[in-house]
Amino acid sequence: MFEYAPAPESRSIVSIASTYGLFIDGDFSDGKGTFKTINPASEEVLAEVAMAAPEDVDRAVAAARRAFGPWSALPGAERAKYLFRIARIIQERSRELAVLESLDNGKPIKESRDVDLPLVAAHFFYYAGWADKLRYAGFGTDPKPLGVAGQVIPWNFPLLMLAWKIAPALAAGNTVVLKPAETTPLSALFFADVCRQADLPPGVVNIITGAGDTGRYLVEHPDVDKVAFTGSTEVGRQIARSVAGTGKRLTLELGGKAANIVFDDAPIDQAVEGIVNGIFFNQGHVCCAGSRLLVQESIADELLDSLKRRMATLRVGDPLDKNTDIGAINSAAQLAKITELSEIGSSEGAERWSPPCSLPDHGFWFAPTIFTGVTQAHRIAREEIFGPVLSVLTFRTPEEAIEKANNTPYGLSAGIWTDKGSRILAVADKLRAGVVWANTFNKFDPTSPFGGYKESGYGREGGRHGLEAYLA
Structure with a gap:
């Protein structure tokens, strides 16, 4: 690095x-x-x-x-x-x-x-x-x-x-x-x-x-x-x-708990960039953040290895430093909420991982974090954390991915990563979300409507x- x-x-x-x-x-x-x-x-x-x-x-x-x-x-x-x-x-x-x-x-x-x-x-x-x-x-x-x-x-x-x-x-x-x-x-x-x-x-x-x-x-x-x-x-x-x-x-x-769905034919490196942008942009303080990663089982290990390598390069620190990727959590109250839900994730049996990174002594900070072994019953898969915390779930078929993606009280956004245009259209049509991004995430434009x-x-x-x- x-x-x-x-x-x-x-x-x-x-x-x-x-x-x-x-x-x-x-x-x-x-x-x-x-x-x-x-x-x-x-x-x-x-x-x-x-x-x-x-x-x-x-x-x-x-x-x-x-x-x-x-x-x-x-x-x-x-x-x-x-x-x-x-x-x-x-x-x-x-x-x-x-x-x-x-x-x-x-x-x-x-x-x-x-x-x-x-x-x-x-x-x-x-x-x-x-x-x-x-x-x-x-x-x-x-x-x-x-x-x-x-x-x-x-x-x-x-x-x-x-x-x-x-x-x-x-x-x-x-x-x-x-x-x-x-x-x-x-x-x-x-x-x-x-x-x-x-x-x-x-x-x-x-x-x-x-x-x-x-x-x-x-x-x-x-x-x-x-x-x-x-x-x-x-x-x-x-x-x-x-x-x-x-x-x-x-x-x-209002809030969201967006599913970012990665199929087995997706370009892995491009998908990893989209995952990182989807959950770590603005410290995860984004209502349409891709906070649930749904990855097809056959590529889960390869994608997670690549994601961890990418996360190890993220720089956490002074928001006014032009090299900084992840700044400060907005308030002590929000940091407490992120910390509490992350601890609940660990206590419910999900496996927690963060890259080694030193956090500043003053201010409100939280290291970028992923949880694997997450099920739909976990609170971290259901509740909006509003921080740099990603819950990883797997699926085998497109139907399972759609069912899991829609299994939420929210419906603000979603992401699809695949090489097939036909699959993008077929899956997007079944996702109950106001905004569906395809092979990208968190793209905004004043000409495009946004809502849930x-x-x-x-x-x-x-x-x-x-x-x-x-x-x-």
């Missing part, structure tokens, strides 16, 4: 203030209290952030309601100009925003720089293109915006999930109140500055920070017309119950389909 000299990205590119307020009606204001956001790689405090109280949420929703009339009355081409402007500013500030994201989230800089930020800009460019073509989107000849959208996003892709939510909402003529996750609020607050830089009219985008209570008050607010949530299935259930009967539109993108079935939620984000959730 090559020894790489450190290649740190400069922290000086981003200037983080000591405190941040709530972004309401085009200005920052104080909340009723504050909370700290920390760097998960070092546990240092990055900033104090305002905690929004119910009256702050009221102010934000009222600002969005006032802005809705003028914003929705603008011709689509005029709204598009603002979205194009936001996209270009994001591109211009992409290095700064990538460093900020890695500091606040813990993900490797090469992922925030090469994956997250280009996709963020691409979503705004893409939906800017739709803003004056809504009548051709297939949702009626004169589709209308819904009104005020309350949006709650998770901590695993803070800026990208913001783009997935805000870009189609604005293109369709809605106004937005967005709540980022309490462990990763900074990139959303920097986006507020991007909105001001783009001269976006006050109140069109409002950003309120806080914990679960803030999000609950936003979701349940009587003057919110549309709720969009990405996060855990348990919270999604609570939101669905609270919204039921109110007339609010709702989209949910069953306990993975409902509704689609991205593509033409992503507009439907924001149009009446």
Whole structure:
């Protein structure tokens, strides 16, 4: 294995203030209290952030309601100009925003720089293109915006999930109140500055920070017309119950336990790269992660040998080092959950393996891990771990692979690895998953819809389909 000299990205590119307020009606204001956001790689405090109280949420929703009339009355081409402007500013500030994201989230800089930020800009460019073509989107000849959208996003892709939510909402003529996750609020607050830089009219985008209570008050607010949530299935259930009967539109993108299926005719080295990308990308903090590997029995030993060799080359450490493959776990709470489920996997009889790697002394870290000898009864095969932990199961026939892949309450994504196009089509057709990748994994594009079935939620984000959730 090559020894790489450190290649740190400069922290000086981003200037983080000591405190941040709530972004309401085009200005920052104080909340009723504050909370700290920390760097998960070092546990240092990055900033104090305002905690929004119910009256702050009221102010934000009222600002969005006032802005809705003028914003929705603008011709689509005029709204598009603002979205194009936001996209270009994001591109211009992409290095700064990538460093900020890695500091606040813990993900490797090469992922925030090469994956997250280009996709963020691409979503705004893409939906800017739709803003004056809504009548051709297939949702009626004169589709209308819904009104005020309350949006709650998770901590695993803070800026990208913001783009997935805000870009189609604005293109369709809605106004937005967005709540980022309490462990990763900074990139959303920097986006507020991007909105001001783009001269976006006050109140069109409002950003309120806080914990679960803030999000609950936003979701349940009587003057919110549309709720969009990405996060855990348990919270999604609570939101669905609270919204039921109110007339609010709702989209949910929740958890997953994706099967990555490798058939005996698959190119092994290519499949191994896809497996590694499927479960170790973003420390496994991915709802569509390929966390269950289903490998055909006849090639299981060969594939696992190759996978272990590849895992031994993964570099765990400083997220700002450009050589780092696996960064820090986002929070102490998430690390505790990953650790607990991994220990349960061992206690239930699965065989645990991690490559030798030294973890930093400070921060939240977990070595890339695989479990073999896993059955469908194991909790690690059924529950979403949301970390760099892979459960390996085997199968003999395509029918068995499909049955095992579908044996989950989730239905967000799946992967198929085979040399036969006919097998890809036949198996994909039988998998109950919103997204099925063939001979690749974790490929995203703003033109492609994304979303799940069953306990993975409902509704689609991205593509033409992503507009439907924001149009009446």
